[in-house]
Amino acid sequence: MNPASQQVRPSFTIIGSLIxxxxxLMLAPSIALFEIAPNFILCFAVVNxxxxxxIRSTIAGFILGLAYDFIAQGALGAMTLVLTILSYxxxxxxxxxxxxxxxxxxxxxxxxxxxxxxxxxxxxxxxxQDNDFIRSVGMRVIPVTIYSGxxxxxxxxxxSRIKTKKRPELLRSKLK
Numbered sequence: 001m002n003p004a005s006q007q008v009r010p011s012f013t014i015i016g017s018l019i020x021x022x023x024x025l026m027l028a029p030s031i032a033l034f035e036i037a038p039n040f041i042l043c044f045a046v047v048n049x050x051x052x053x054x055i056r057s058t059i060a061g062f063i064l065g066l067a068y069d070f071i072a073q074g075a076l077g078a079m080t081l082v083l084t085i086l087s088y089x090x091x092x093x094x095x096x097x098x099x100x101x102x103x104x105x106x107x108x109x110x111x112x113x114x115x116x117x118x119x120x121x122x123x124x125x126x127x128x129q130d131n132d133f134i135r136s137v138g139m140r141v142i143p144v145t146i147y148s149g150x151x152x153x154x155x156x157x158x159x160s161r162i163k164t165k166k167r168p169e170l171l172r173s174k175l176k
Contacts, residue, residue: 013048013060020044021067036143039117041068043152045083046112049090050105050156061087075129082119086112102156109156110149117141117148 020040028037041064049057065080072079090112121141124130 016044038147038151042116043148045087047156049087054091057091058088075127078123082116086116106153109152113148114145117145
């Protein structure tokens with residue numbers, strides 16, 4: 001059975017959201033490389049949208065975006081808009097097309113992280129928070145996308161493992 005063919009429980013979305021916010025608060029500043037920190041909240045919002053329905057993932061994206069805006073102390077509502085639109089877009093796609101293989105899902109996660117970061121940079125440029133969009137793409141969007149994509153792959157693997165509840169089979173010898 002494909003990991004994206006069934007939805008996860010609401011409790012999993014709530015607990016995962018809390019963990020993502022705590023990781024963004026406590027761990028992300030500690031593992032930042034050259035002032036580039038991963039965006040745990042964006043990663044979880046995208047992965048949650050892959051495994052959830054449209055309404056739940058859109059609401060979770062809105063709440064997670066608002067939490068990110070309060071954590072980052074930047075423009076209030078900037079990441080909220082990005083994660084709401086991104087979560088709705090990802091959750092409304094054909095789940096069967098996404099769940100062909102884990103490599104398609106990983107590629108889709110990287111593309112979604114890139115789109116989220118590029119929309120966030122464009123939004124900050126439009127409202128005047130960031131003066132140079134091109135520099136922001138090179139210095140922030142691409143490194144954060146790579147960093148968040150790697151973190152997102154770990155989140156994705158954990159969620160797919162928990163969701164399918166598969167346990168490794170023991171190797172048994174055929175000769176007894």
